[in-house]
Amino acid sequence: MKKESFFAVGIISVLFSIFGLSASGYDWSHLALPPSISSFWDLQVQTWNKRFKQKKIELSPEARQLGVTLTSPLYHRFAANSIVTVSGNIEKRPVLANALMWIQVDAINPKHKAIPASFHYYTPIQAKQFKQAxxxxxGEGMYRVTIRMPDPKGNGYLPLTSFDVMNVNARVEKDISYSEEGIKSGLQITSPQLSDSVQRGYLKLEGKTKAPKMWVQLKKDRQVWKHQIIPLDGNFSEELPFPHGEGNYEVDILVPEQSRPDRWVTGARLDVKNILLSSSIPIEYTDVYKKRGVELIQPRTGFDQAELTYRIAGRIDPKAPFATGTTHMIVRIEKGFEEATYFLPVHDFRFDQEIGLRFGGGMYQVTVFVPEITKRKSDYFRFYPVAHFRIWSHARQDLRDLMPSRGIESNHPAIKKLARRLTAGKRTDREKAKAIYAFVAKYVRYDVEKFRQQDYAWDDSGLKTLRLRKGVCQDFVFLTISLLRAANLPARFIEGEAGGQQHAWVEVWVDGRWLAMDPTWGSGIINTNGRFIKKYDEQYFDPAPEKFSQTHKRRGVIY
Incomplete structure (x- = not known):
């Protein structure tokens, strides 16, 4: 028989199969399966389901006593394409808090012997309902699914029912495994979405949790590496290196045990495979990198390791466009949801400076920018990215509010000397903070012309303000924070609104709390003629929060 004949017979056979299945009147509605044939796998599902008898699932006596109903699936044996939805209601909801359903999935005679034969789901009961995909x-084969419900008396779990399902799809995919403690702590990993994922040089771990902190443990053979994660408002986003090179890793996310918060237990587990050495990750360059004649000397690869600081160095081709006007480079570091910006001065077409990895240990995404070259005056700067790489910091301390930062030269000898003089003889941190506030508010004049002309410069800083003895709100803040940090008082730059316009002020950590101060408003007033009148006012040092919030609207912290 010719090839064309074989093809025609095959098509006719498929069409007759589809017609026969559609005409059979088989009830698909309670199988949580698509009634139409949209893929080869759907055709397989319907073919298998035609062979199975529609025997209803039987619930245990305990389940009936508690008024449990199963809304999906409804039959004891059926076929599916990789995913099955289990859902139901409990009329007499268990009185136990954090009650969970326990669903156990067992592969019967699995083809892949290296894969564990069982997988467990713990599903919350919410508003008397539960639902789990x-x-x-x-992969392909028969499975036994056993559903258990919580004992209202607190004695573990009671049987609910079980059913068999034939998976027609040969694809092998495993969900992330959550423990009871993981579900109760609200742990939910959104990246990666599945276990057994393939990664290239680092693992991006994102998700949500109610736990105040967690540990991540990477295990390869007998080698174990741990890293602490502190979520921000219940969310976490971390990039983790593979410390032991290429290969298969078992990743455990550890959460505090509910009954004993000082004890750490596995909240979730997943397996990953790393196929790229961290040292082989290249730097990511943009088109602007070549156009502006930038050449990075340090780093040389897209991944490096450091402690509390990291050196970034490079040069600019003097013949490149805007080379002579490029007086600084910009570096932005990001760690999870935190970010900070540094300006690196360019001298003789070269830049070379240490930047602070201020948010403690972990993975930092680092982006290097070139500035827009323009004569237009503005209260903001525009940058263009040229390179992107990652740094893993082994730092044990989070010094975000003590390290120098953009415009805040707290380590400069002149700043340190002045801070020592201002705080000499002051016994408490509050006294030291107030002395610095008073100095800045009395020493610096508000620069009305700078504000009107939007005459901001990339080198605006605390040291520059000390020299000029004038500035706008950001300059008052730069000098105040420089002196506070030099006096070893954690302080941060607050951005927001005041007086109907953008504004900046300071928060300093004193006596176990963040104390607000506004040295700009404490320095004087602008009269009806638009002139600055020098008049020291100490009421803007540690003002009552309810009164301060009436004039100052806080947006966030800038590093």
């Missing part, structure tokens, strides 16, 4: 993790 379960994955038939070991």
């Amino acid at each position: 379960i994955r038939l993790f070991a």
Whole structure:
């Protein structure tokens, strides 16, 4: 028989199969499966389901006593394409807090012997309902699914029912495994979405949790590496290196045990495979890198390691466009949801400076920018990215509010000397902070012309303000924070609104709390003629929060 004949017979056979299945009147509605044939796998599902008898699932006596109903699935044996939804209601909801359903999925005679034969889901009961999508993790074959419900008396779990399901899809995919403690702590990993993922040089771990902190443990053979994660408003986003090179890793996310918060237990587990050495990750360059004649000397690869600071160095081709006008480079570091910006001065077409990895240990995404070259005056700067790389910091301390930062030269000899003089003889941190506030508010004049002309410069700083003895709100803040940090008082730059316009002020950590101060408003007033009148006012040092919030609207912290 010719090839064309074989093809025609095959098509006719498929069409007759589809017609026969559609005409059979088989009830698909309670199988949580698509009634139409949209793929080869759907055709397989319907073919298998035609063979199975529609025997209803039987619930245990305990389940009936508690008024449990199962809304999906409804039959004891059926076929599915990789995913099955288990859902139901409990009329007499258990009185136990954080009650969970326990769903156990067992692969019967799995083809892949290296894959564990069982997988467990713990599903919250919310508003007397539960719903869980379960994955038939070991590929094609038969599975037994056992559902258990919480004992209202607190004695573990009671049987609810079980059913068998034939997976027609050969694809092997495994969900992230959550423990009871993980579910109770609200742990939910959004990246990666599945276990057994393939990674290139680092692992991006993102998600949500109610736990105040967690540990991540990477295990390869007998080598174990740990890293602490502190979520921000219940969210976490971390990039983790593979400390032991290429290969397979078991990743455990550890959460505090509910009954004993000082004890750490596995909240979730996943497996990953790293296929790239961290040292082989290249720097990511943009088109602007070549156009502006930039050449990075340090770093040389897209991943490096450091402690509390990191050196960034390079040069600019003097013949490149805007080379002579490029007086500084910009570096932005990001760690999770935190970010900070540094300005690196350019001298003789070269830049070379240490930047602070101020947010403690962990993975930092670093982006290097060139500035827009323009004569237009503005209260903001525009940058263009040229290179992107990552740094893993081994720092054990989070010094975000003590290290120097953009415009805040707290380590400069002149700043340190002045801070020592201002705080000499002051016994408490509050006295030291107030002395610095009073000095800045009395020493610096508000520069009305700078504000009107929007005459901001990339080198605006605390040291520059000390020299000029004038400035706008950001300059008052730069000098105040420089002196506070030099006096070893944690302080931060607050951006917001005041008087109907953008404004900046200071918060300093004193006596176990963040104390607000506004040295700009404490320095004087602008009269009806638009002139600055020098008049020291100490009421803007540690003002009552309810009164301060009436004039100052806080937006956030800038580093």
